Amino acid sequence: MRIFLDTANIEQIKQGVRLGVVSGVTTNPTLIVKEGHRDYKAVVKEICAIVPGPVSVEVVVEGVTAMLEQAKEIASWATNVVIKIPATAEGLEVTSVLAKEQIKVNMTLCFSVNQALLASLAGASYVSPFVGRLDDIGNDGMSLVEDIVDIYKNYNLTTKVIAASIRHPQHCIIAAKAGAHIATVPYQVLTQMIKHPLTDIGIERFFCDWRRVSDDT
Ligand code: E4P
Secondary structure: OEEEEEOOOHHHHHHHHHOOOEEEEEOOHHHHHHOOOOOHHHHHHHHHHHOOOOEEEEOOOOOHHHHHHHHHHHHOOOOOEEEEEEOOHHHHHHHHHHHHOOOOEEEEEEOOHHHHHHHHHHOOOEEEEEHHHHHHOOOOHHHHHHHHHHHHHHOOOOOEEEEEOOOOHHHHHHHHHHOOOEEEEOHHHHHHHHOOHHHHHHHHHHHHHHHHHHHHO
């Protein structure tokens, strides 16, 4: 399973890429606003230049014509841009046009297997089931990921499943077991994935023993 960062924070993206484990980024309007970015184009171009892989960027207009126009404009900003389109009837229509023009789509705000099936049929390159938001309303978000992966396998559908709205490291483990192609994680979850207290204790003990021997010699 690949790891994408779900953020618009430039420092976090740089750090994730430096670690050699982050191969893509997903953004959304909330994440962009949270970082105080004012110039959409400038920040998207900056992120795309840092990331060695796909960067999902959401359309922020409504209506098929306006979405198509904005999607094409955003797609022209960098070669690794993927357009995030919501899982609606309009979104499917936009996706099918963009797919025919070889513009990659990440169908976002996916909350059901049927939405995911339709996303793939419309030509989306990625689909993003929002696990945490389903958990928040008492559903089992990760079972949606499992079902989508299974159903795509049944029909050899090539759309990649991005486990999104990830809240904690356990989500990543379950997503990987379910066969999700990608988990897009907040930076804090990435750091939690790395950390283990026994690793820290082990390093401390090795260093301590090493220092003792070095002091004796
Ligand atoms: C994914 O592409 C979305 O940006 C993201 O995962 C949404 O997560 P949230 O539910 O924490 O806002």
